[in-house]
Amino acid sequence: MGLAVLPPDPEEDVPQGSTYDDSPSDSDTSMHEDGRPSKRMRFSPSSSRQIVLPGETVTDETQWMRGHGTYMTDGSTIITATLAGPLRKTNKLLSVAPLRARYTPEIGDLVVGRIVEVQKSRWKVDVAAPLLAQLPLSSINLPGGVLRRRTTADELQMRNYFQEGDLLVAEVQQIGSSDGTASLHTRSLKYGKLRNGTFLAVSGTGGGGGVVRSRRQVFTINSGAQGGGDVDVILGVNGYIWLSKHIEQADDQGRMSGGVSISNLDEHVSSAIYSSQNDTIEEGTRKEIARISECIRILAEDGVRVDEDSVVKAYEAAVDADMSVMDQDAARTRMADEVRRRIVDAALH
Numbered sequence: 001m002g003l004a005v006l007p008p009d010p011e012e013d014v015p016q017g018s019t020y021d022d023s024p025s026d027s028d029t030s031m032h033e034d035g036r037p038s039k040r041m042r043f044s045p046s047s048s049r050q051i052v053l054p055g056e057t058v059t060d061e062t063q064w065m066r067g068h069g070t071y072m073t074d075g076s077t078i079i080t081a082t083l084a085g086p087l088r089k090t091n092k093l094l095s096v097a098p099l100r101a102r103y104t105p106e107i108g109d110l111v112v113g114r115i116v117e118v119q120k121s122r123w124k125v126d127v128a129a130p131l132l133a134q135l136p137l138s139s140i141n142l143p144g145g146v147l148r149r150r151t152t153a154d155e156l157q158m159r160n161y162f163q164e165g166d167l168l169v170a171e172v173q174q175i176g177s178s179d180g181t182a183s184l185h186t187r188s189l190k191y192g193k194l195r196n197g198t199f200l201a202v203s204g205t206g207g208g209g210g211v212v213r214s215r216r217q218v219f220t221i222n223s224g225a226q227g228g229g230d231v232d233v234i235l236g237v238n239g240y241i242w243l244s245k246h247i248e249q250a251d252d253q254g255r256m257s258g259g260v261s262i263s264n265l266d267e268h269v270s271s272a273i274y275s276s277q278n279d280t281i282e283e284g285t286r287k288e289i290a291r292i293s294e295c296i297r298i299l300a301e302d303g304v305r306v307d308e309d310s311v312v313k314a315y316e317a318a319v320d321a322d323m324s325v326m327d328q329d330a331a332r333t334r335m336a337d338e339v340r341r342r343i344v345d346a347a348l349h
Contacts (some may be wrong), residue, residue: 057081058096065094066095103239113236114168135237140271142188169236170191198293200296212237231245290321
């Protein structure tokens with residue numbers, strides 16, 4: 001009697017990033033109507049860009065270790081996602097990068113912040129972190145460059161240095177061991193109060209685009225060919241960005257452009273460091289600041305990582321396309337969409 005050859009059963013739908021495992025298992029398995037065991041879904045390590053949702057099972061194989069954004073119950077081998085975002089694989093470690101997340105301070109980060117409160121001997125600063133950072137009075141340079149103990153008279157004059165609403169650039173000096181509060185300092189001529197520019201906040205600190213830690217967070221873009229002056233760009237790791245008119249800084253020997261030593265600055269010159277009065281900014285420089293701001297906003301909206309290289313490439317692409325600065329709330333025309341595409345393509349290549 002001959003054997004009857006039956007056509008294969010149609011393959012079942014397999015979720016993206018998963019494969020079927022035909023290997024036998026000692027655990028209980030469901031059976032098809034014809035008595036054959038059903039196939040078990042197995043995680044594929046090649047699916048590093050798989051999007052998972054909170055509560056979704058990532059894998060139940062024991063060869064994988066759980067990382068950030070996942071959890072595993074006691075006595076179980078099932079790894080479950082706790083965040084919504086792309087699944088990342090590092091060797092045998094599985095983690096979930098959030099699509100959007102609050103900034104987590106780390107020692108040495110350069111951040112741009114806003115003063116929200118003046119307290120005794122310290123300022124409270126918003127740096128886009130879960131908790132407000134603190135800037136102690138002992139961590140700033142007093143007018144005159146005097147290195148001494150801070151007294152009660154200095155505490156009474158704290159609002160002469162920083163007051164509510166002021167923007168500043170600082171460095172994370174330490175992280176509190178109990179609650180993770182960041183402590184900042186501005187004991188350098190590179191840091192301090194910000195003026196002569198515009199503030200920009202971009203999202204995407206998590207798995208998407210946004211400001212990333214790079215070799216240089218502070219750089220200057222030369223826009224003289226477009227009729228504007230040089231523009232200083234400060235990319236805060238926390239997603240806060242400052243674009244301003246270029247101001248000469250002190251050199252490595254601690255001398256200003258006029259050749260005066262920092263330790264010998266008089267009271268009038270040093271007080272200008274904490275001045276809130278903006279200088280005169282030419283129309284061409286303001287236009288280039290707005291152009292760079294729009295380029296950074298486009299990169300962040302399209303999920304492109306923002307660093308020195310991508311910003312410079314995007315600005316050059318915008319200049320080549322002779323992009324007119326678009327209002328954030330204005331309708332995007334076909335020409336604007338084409339310029340937007342060229343900016344993103346230039347930043348990615």
